[in-house]
Amino acid sequence: MIDLLMEPFQHPFNQRAVLAALLIGFTNGYASAFVVLRKSALKVGSLSHALLPGIAVAILVAGLHDWSVFLGSLVAALLIGLGSLAVSRGSRLDQDSALAILYTAAFSGGIILLRRLGVAQEMEAWLFGNIMGLRNSDLWTNFWISFAALGVLTALHRPLLMTLFDAEVAATLGVPVRALNYLLLAVLIVVLISSLQAVGCMLALGLLVTPAATVYLLTDSTNALFWGGSLLGGLASAFAVLAGWWLNIEQGPAIVLVLGALFLLAFLFGPKYGLLHRSHRKGS
Amino acid sequence: MVYPTHESCAHCGHHHELRVENLRVRYRHVDALQDVSFATSCGSCVALIGPNGAGKSTLLKAVAGLLPVTAGRILWRGTKVAKWSREIAYLPQRENVDWQFPITVRGVVRMGRYPQAGWWRPFSNADETAIEQAIGLMELADLGDRQINQLSGGQQQRVFLARALAQEAHVLLLDEPFTGLDRNSKSALAATLRRLTEEGRLVIAAHHDMDTVRDIYDEVLLLRRSAIAFGPVAEVFTAAGLDATFGVLPADGKELA
Numbered sequence: 001m002i003d004l005l006m007e008p009f010q011h012p013f014n015q016r017a018v019l020a021a022l023l024i025g026f027t028n029g030y031a032s033a034f035v036v037l038r039k040s041a042l043k044v045g046s047l048s049h050a051l052l053p054g055i056a057v058a059i060l061v062a063g064l065h066d067w068s069v070f071l072g073s074l075v076a077a078l079l080i081g082l083g084s085l086a087v088s089r090g091s092r093l094d095q096d097s098a099l100a101i102l103y104t105a106a107f108s109g110g111i112i113l114l115r116r117l118g119v120a121q122e123m124e125a126w127l128f129g130n131i132m133g134l135r136n137s138d139l140w141t142n143f144w145i146s147f148a149a150l151g152v153l154t155a156l157h158r159p160l161l162m163t164l165f166d167a168e169v170a171a172t173l174g175v176p177v178r179a180l181n182y183l184l185l186a187v188l189i190v191v192l193i194s195s196l197q198a199v200g201c202m203l204a205l206g207l208l209v210t211p212a213a214t215v216y217l218l219t220d221s222t223n224a225l226f227w228g229g230s231l232l233g234g235l236a237s238a239f240a241v242l243a244g245w246w247l248n249i250e251q252g253p254a255i256v257l258v259l260g261a262l263f264l265l266a267f268l269f270g271p272k273y274g275l276l277h278r279s280h281r282k283g284s
Numbered sequence: 285m286v287y288p289t290h291e292s293c294a295h296c297g298h299h300h301e302l303r304v305e306n307l308r309v310r311y312r313h314v315d316a317l318q319d320v321s322f323a324t325s326c327g328s329c330v331a332l333i334g335p336n337g338a339g340k341s342t343l344l345k346a347v348a349g350l351l352p353v354t355a356g357r358i359l360w361r362g363t364k365v366a367k368w369s370r371e372i373a374y375l376p377q378r379e380n381v382d383w384q385f386p387i388t389v390r391g392v393v394r395m396g397r398y399p400q401a402g403w404w405r406p407f408s409n410a411d412e413t414a415i416e417q418a419i420g421l422m423e424l425a426d427l428g429d430r431q432i433n434q435l436s437g438g439q440q441q442r443v444f445l446a447r448a449l450a451q452e453a454h455v456l457l458l459d460e461p462f463t464g465l466d467r468n469s470k471s472a473l474a475a476t477l478r479r480l481t482e483e484g485r486l487v488i489a490a491h492h493d494m495d496t497v498r499d500i501y502d503e504v505l506l507l508r509r510s511a512i513a514f515g516p517v518a519e520v521f522t523a524a525g526l527d528a529t530f531g532v533l534p535a536d537g538k539e540l541a
Binding site for chain 1: 373
């Protein structure tokens with residue numbers, strides 16, 4: 001039994017996977033507080049799908065490198081995000097509809113292109129993650145992305161929160177609301193890219209919403225939302241990677257499933273906003 | 285109208301005037317406001333009165349610097365209001381605020397010190413003093429650490445006023461502050477606005493309830509896309525003025541003048 005539990009720690013690729021899960025989960029958990037407070041989870045989800053066509057085009061143009069994948073997916077998500085804004089402003093369509101059209105079309109193009117590029121075996125990794133396949137260089141890339149994203153988000157914490165609470169009041173106090181909204185979206189896209197290797201673009205949204213959403217059901221404190229989300233994201237992801245090894249299930253889906261299970265627990269049994277507590281209070 | 289002398293503006297010898305000249309605001313291809321001109325000063329409590337869609341919120345937002353001015357200009361103390369100003373505080377309608385946002389009363393009031401503290405500088409002693417003073421003045425001392433979703437309507441309104449005080453604003457722009465408050469909260473808020481006015485601030489509020497205008501305000505701006513009339517309550521808040529603003533006679537023909 002002990003051997004089975006300790007086994008994951010004996011392989012370098014496992015140690016890397018656990019470390020990466022901690023790092024990616026922590027960063028995503030912190031950023032997820034902004035997604036929850038911004039109430040724009042599905043918009044962010046659309047952008048996570050927009051990463052795939054960017055990867056495909058990047059591989060086609062520049063070959064498969066860390067930097068080409070990063071730049072390609074970043075540019076694609078930005079183009080689709082800004083494109084949906086342009087379509088909604090230039091027509092009577094709302095932005096969500098425009099976003100849905102653009103990202104599904106781009107995603108389809110990305111699938112078709114990836115299959116023709118001879119990297120089909122990697123397709124599943126892009127879609128659902130392959131955290132066991134991480135190299136040391138990937139770990140470093142993730143570290144720097146997390147470091148930069150957390151740095152920007154903590155440095156701008158005060159004006160970002162004011163913008164999310166009430167954009168108009170924030171603007172009358174001199175907060176550059178529009179610029180911060182774009183910056184936040186850009187940082188969230190970068191965080192999504194950092195989680196690509198762990199959970200893939202289909203599941204990235206789960207990691208970027210669930211941690212803080214779970215904490216949100218347990219506390220009213222803003223600090224707890226951010227740091228609790230980070231800890232929950234990091235620890236749950238690392239645990240899921242190990243559990244995946246023990247139970248022989250795929251690590252990417254395991255991460256999102258573990259987070260989902262924790263959310264369900266908070267939803268049902270939360271001491272303050274939990275469903276059972278509230279119905280109990282109503283009944284008494 | 286002669287404006288009462290007041291204390292909080294002692295740092296500045298000249299007249300504290302808000303002057304709106306031929307203001308026109310075009311918003312989503314429609315003229316939300318046009319030909320709006322009036323001038324008022326610190327120490328006055330001004331009601332914006334007009335039907336729904338008359339442009340009351342638009343005017344408040346334009347003065348707050350939230351909407352681009354299409355034509356005309358807004359002058360505060362002789363300087364054009366281009367964007368935001370620390371001296372002008374905007375209080376949104378209560379129903380437009382996300383009261384589930386995880387933040388305490390003190391957290392909201394602290395936002396008022398953002399112009400002084402900036403993006404990341406820790407709050408100075410002066411900031412902390414201003415924050416606690418504002419909380420005390422609005423009688424929220426016991427509620428400082430409470431979540432904003434656990435407040436009554438009157439308390440919610442006072443939190444935003446405290447934020448404006450922490451900001452050290454001279455002009456308070458309130459969008460329908462009395463809407464949804466119970467009777468006691470209404471009269472308490474009216475007394476608070478009176479006190480803030482007498483301390484030398486300019487209070488401008490969009491207002492719905494015709495019965496309370498005389499008790500609360502000094503001046504009235506009748507608004508219906510353009511300014512119908514502006515002046516002291518006794519001169520402007522008349523049956524004829526309201527007819528011109530709302531386009532119909534009051535249903536029961538009640539004497540308003």
